[in-house]
Amino acid sequence: MVVSFKDSLKLIGILVVSFCAVFVCTFFLNFYLDAVKIENLITEQTRALYDAQLATAKFTCAISGGFLAAIAVVMLVFYIKLYIDSHLKQIGILKAMGYSNGKIASRFWVFGFSVFLGTVLGFAAGFAAMPLIYKSLTIDGLPHIEIGFHIVLPIVLIALPTVVFSAISCGYAYFALSRPVSSMLRGELRLKPEKSKKTKADNKKRPFLVEMGFKTLGGKKSLAFFVAFACFCYSAMVQMGCSMEDLSTETMGIMILVIGVVLAIVSLFMALTSLIKANVKNIAIMRAFGYSMKECALSVLLCYVPFALIGFAMGTVYQFGLLSVMVNVVYKDVASVPDYGFNVPVFFITLASFIILYVAAMLFYTYKMSKISVKEVMAEN
Amino acid sequence: MIKAQEIYKSFKGGAVQVLKGVSLEIADGDFAVILGASGSGKSTLMSVLSGLERPDSGTVVCGSQDITAMTDKQLTAFRRDKVGFIFQQYYLLSHLSVENNVKLGADLAGNKNYCEIIEQVGLKEKLKNKPAELSGGEQQRVCIARALAKKPEILFLDEPTGALDEKTGREVLDYISRLKRECGFTMIMVTHNENIAQMANTVIRMNSGEITEVYTNKTPKTAYEIGW
Ligand SMILES: Nc1ncnc2c1ncn2[C@@H]1O[C@H](COP(=O)(O)OP(=O)(O)OP(=O)(O)O)[C@@H](O)[C@H]1O
Numbered sequence: 015m016v017v018s019f020k021d022s023l024k025l026i027g028i029l030v031v032s033f034c035a036v037f038v039c040t041f042f043l044n045f046y047l048d049a050v051k052i053e054n055l056i057t058e059q060t061r062a063l064y065d066a067q068l069a070t071a072k073f074t075c076a077i078s079g080g081f082l083a084a085i086a087v088v089m090l091v092f093y094i095k096l097y098i099d100s101h102l103k104q105i106g107i108l109k110a111m112g113y114s115n116g117k118i119a120s121r122f123w124v125f126g127f128s129v130f131l132g133t134v135l136g137f138a139a140g141f142a143a144m145p146l147i148y149k150s151l152t153i154d155g156l157p158h159i160e161i162g163f164h165i166v167l168p169i170v171l172i173a174l175p176t177v178v179f180s181a182i183s184c185g186y187a188y189f190a191l192s193r194p195v196s197s198m199l200r201g202e203l204r205l206k207p208e209k210s211k212k213t214k215a216d217n218k219k220r221p222f223l224v225e226m227g228f229k230t231l232g233g234k235k236s237l238a239f240f241v242a243f244a245c246f247c248y249s250a251m252v253q254m255g256c257s258m259e260d261l262s263t264e265t266m267g268i269m270i271l272v273i274g275v276v277l278a279i280v281s282l283f284m285a286l287t288s289l290i291k292a293n294v295k296n297i298a299i300m301r302a303f304g305y306s307m308k309e310c311a312l313s314v315l316l317c318y319v320p321f322a323l324i325g326f327a328m329g330t331v332y333q334f335g336l337l338s339v340m341v342n343v344v345y346k347d348v349a350s351v352p353d354y355g356f357n358v359p360v361f362f363i364t365l366a367s368f369i370i371l372y373v374a375a376m377l378f379y380t381y382k383m384s385k386i387s388v389k390e391v392m393a394e395n
Numbered sequence: 396m397i398k399a400q401e402i403y404k405s406f407k408g409g410a411v412q413v414l415k416g417v418s419l420e421i422a423d424g425d426f427a428v429i430l431g432a433s434g435s436g437k438s439t440l441m442s443v444l445s446g447l448e449r450p451d452s453g454t455v456v457c458g459s460q461d462i463t464a465m466t467d468k469q470l471t472a473f474r475r476d477k478v479g480f481i482f483q484q485y486y487l488l489s490h491l492s493v494e495n496n497v498k499l500g501a502d503l504a505g506n507k508n509y510c511e512i513i514e515q516v517g518l519k520e521k522l523k524n525k526p527a528e529l530s531g532g533e534q535q536r537v538c539i540a541r542a543l544a545k546k547p548e549i550l551f552l553d554e555p556t557g558a559l560d561e562k563t564g565r566e567v568l569d570y571i572s573r574l575k576r577e578c579g580f581t582m583i584m585v586t587h588n589e590n591i592a593q594m595a596n597t598v599i600r601m602n603s604g605e606i607t608e609v610y611t612n613k614t615p616k617t618a619y620e621i622g623w
């Protein structure tokens with residue numbers, strides 16, 4: 015047995031992301047499909063508003079759905095890589111005993127299960143929230159839109175992602191397993207030998223802790239992506255949620271706010287947890303040698319700060335761009351939409367809360383690291 | 396001097412009694428071997444003596460410091476200033492080169508000449524290699540360099556030759572004992588190998604969590620004189 019259902023359930027990050035994606039897409043797509051049905055009732059005066067409504071539904075769906083799906087793929091591949099890396103020896107033994115790559119890889123389909131669970135829950139939640147959403151999406155002057163059920167949605171939003179993600183899991187696992195057994199048994203992490211940069215004469219002068227930080231970052235680049243992503247989500251969705259109150263309805267604003275905060279916390283949690291997990295032994299040995307908790311924590315966590323800031327900045331730009339496009343392009347013919355400008359107070363409030371959250375996360379993980387028993391880590395193997 | 400008194404240690408909330416009243420004394424500059432069968436509690440004793448783990452009761456005094464009364468911060472500082480480790484399972488940092496692994500120890504002592512030590516253990520050519528690219532013996536030598544670069548006052552070794560073949564094992568032991576003579580640190584080695592015990596000054600024999608015998612070797616043997 016290589017992978018169990020329990021392993022698949024640990025992919026809370028993917029579960030949450032697919033939940034959010036399907037949640038948003040369910041009611042927007044449903045709204046879109048229902049709205050298309052009443053097209054013949056639209057009069058000349060309400061045409062612009064109606065078109066803008068449809069465009070928003072499509073636009074939001076494509077952006078949030080596509081964006082979140084891409085994130086889920088990256089998370090999945092990343093998680094499988096981490097899984098294989100941390101089970102290198104066990105898998106190596108299976109290979110040595112004669113299990114083929116295909117046979118081992120085929121067991122990885124269970125990782126698609128977390129996507130299934132997330133999408134089912136997201137779909138159910140999307141339907142549950144539907145009356146509320148329809149109410150907030152309906153604008154005065156447009157005919158009432160009835161909630162209908164469209165069989166195509168569960169197919170596209172549940173079955174398809176599950177199958178695709180299971181296939182990606184097996185495919186990536188197959189790719190990652192295609193390497194010599196001996197190197198797996200020895201615990202060689204890299205697929206390809208690292209090209210050593212010759213012009214690194216000053217390398218020698220870098221203290222160990224700095225070197226440790228850079229090399230940890232270098233080996234875990236995908237984690238930098240998640241840290242950046244978490245901060246991106248937080249910054250974009252919180253600012254957007256707060257600005258939405260003026261532009262759209264309060265319900266939409268709160269919904270976006272909540273999704274953003276949940277996504278941010280989950281992906282930050284996932285990134286930092288796997289960072290610590292991957293470094294448990296290293297931290298234990300550093301602790302044994304007498305490095306302080308603070309030194310250990312900073313050496314693995316500090317290098318990710320620039321990525322956090324980049325993510326935050328990108329999120330700010332993204333939400334500003336998106337709202338500007340919505341207001342100035344999609345809704346440009348609709349008179350009732352107010353002007354939109356960059357919301358400075360919201361930016362600073364978000365930034366402050368973001369810094370507090372980030373520092374809290376660092377402190378939490380430093381505390382978690384201090385719970386690593388040096389002797390216990392040394393004993394297992 | 397390291398002096399342990401009435402050390403008790405259990406795991407799983409007292410269900411597994413591992414150390415049952417261990418008392419011992421190891422003089423400065425001594426080469427002591429803790430000898431005992433697998434599961435007799437040697438590694439546990441070592442981690443208590445080195446401040447990796449706290450005993451349930453009893454005291455460990457190192458020089459003038461009672462390390463069992465220290466806070467976590469003080470214990471960390473104690474390990475930083477005084478102790479070096481060589482583990483059976485190596486525990487090298489797999490994503491760092493040989494050089495950086497040794498630097499882990501060297502930086503703690505502000506040691507800028509760690510390259511000399513790497514040269515002494517014969518790994519000058521492998522400075523930029525990753526641990527997975529080395530043989531078992533070479534990896535163990537990186538561990539030795541890492542521990543020695545820290546200039547410890549007390550060096551703890553847990554089965555340092557457990558994973559090595561006879562030839563490499565003898566080389567490693569010979570190298571460690573030569574360095575011990577040159578640098579004069581205290582050395583406490585854990586092993587289940589009776590032959591290796593003949594190299595020590597002091598032999599402490601353990602059996603299921605208790606010390607059953609302590610004796611000194613009048614004429615310790617070298618790594619090439621002992622049986623394997
Ligand atoms: N963290 C722990 N939790 C539960 N039991 C433990 C723990 N650590 C050690 N033990 C138990 O304590 C006993 C002694 O362990 P220890 O590692 O000290 O033995 P050892 O003498 O070093 O053996 P070996 O020569 O095989 O390394 C063993 O029976 C082991 O199962």
Ligand SMILES: [Mg+2]
Pocket residue numbers: 437438439553
């Ligand atoms: Mg042991």
